[in-house]
Amino acid sequence: MNVDEKIRQFFPILSQQVHGKPLIYLDNAATTQKPITVTDAVSDYYETINSNVHRGAHYLSTLATEAYEKARIQVQKFINAKYSHEIIFTRGTTEGINLVAATFAQKMLKADDEVIVSRMEHHSNIVPWQLACEKSGAVLKVVGIDQNGDLLLDDYQQLFTKKTKIVAITHTSNSLGTINPIKQIVDIAHQHQVPVLLDGAQGIKSCGIDVQAVDCDFYCFSGHKIYAPMGIGVLYGKEHWLEQLPPYQGGGEMIKHVSFEKTTFNDLPFKFEAGTPNVAGAIGLQHALQFVEEVGHQQMIDYEKELLRYAVEQMKEIENIRLIGTAKEKSAIISFLLGNHHPADTGTLIDFMGIAVRTGHHCTQPLMDYLNIPGTVRASFAVYNTKKEIDVFVKALCSAQNMLD
Ligand code: PLP
16 A cells, blocks of 8 residues: 555545535644544444453353454554563553553652653653652652753763662653654663653654564553554553552452452453453554554655655745754654744634644643743644645645734
8 A cells, every 4th residue: 555645545534624624634643533444443343243351251252352362462563562461451641651650659669769751741741650759759850851852861861860760751742743762761771770661652653663672661652643543552561560560450350369358460461451441442453553554654654754844844934933843853743833923823723724733732831831832833744644735734824824913
């Protein structure tokens, strides 16, 4: 399959009009649209094999269990994990990070220990660690960034002490598009025997990950940001870490035996999958990853980068535009402001022209405070976007600029 206009046929949602104009969907960092292979797989599941997994002795339950476990293996292959039991299905990135932060706080953190995060983190990779620190008495330390949005690696190295217990850093910034040097980040932490959690919410689609090559200890992502349904996500954890951490939630599949005196817990991955899982979501995720593989993930990444290059080139011509985030390595995310106009005004005006972008702080308030701006307008691309759409978008921005001026 080639990355071209044919791709759009897989996404019927894109052929509609909004406000009487053809929809141009540039809010892919918030969530991607779903190909029909994914929506078909989800409805097929409900129409043919819907059943609860693992526990049933009957035919449908066996099929549903097989499908669910097949999805786990697809994820394992996609991120090149060593074992399928290192793949924990979650609701999304946020739940994965909360799982690690809460269980790490319970077992590994004590008063005055230190947790390193960066200034460009999404709230989902700040607040769980703040809660973990509150519970344990540990302290949060923050790696700085420069004005372009690049992480200050020297600053990062300086932050390590004997008390550093974990690093939690984003693979790719959802506000700036910065792609962080994750291999270096992991290597530096490992020199200090400190594990690293990578927030892969954006990185999974825009970069891809080989967890064994990068050697990260945890990697979290959400299905919905890589063409899969909402409500399904993945926490990858190295076996020895997942073995050491206590269960996060109790009930359902996560037990081996329960008595009022003592409960013993199930093996990985089930120890961390309490309650009825999102089987349809896992199957949807499997089909989304298959879609990515069939198109070619590297081709998709290259195509998105070409869209980014083209869009930046066009947008630089717009008078008074301020591009926010010009890191050396960037994913297909452009944050910007039109002069001093409020981002929400720009977003609302171009919405009426059929263009969907995100405005605001993008759940990175500490970053916005550091940049001293209320927020940005953010356009983010996916495989189904086209240069023609970018042309319309740039024209719309010029009109919005005129109206606002
Ligand atoms: N981390 C980053 C970098 C994100 O971009 C997002 C969502 O935008 C999240 C975490 C949270 O993802 P979710 O809401 O799917 O759990």
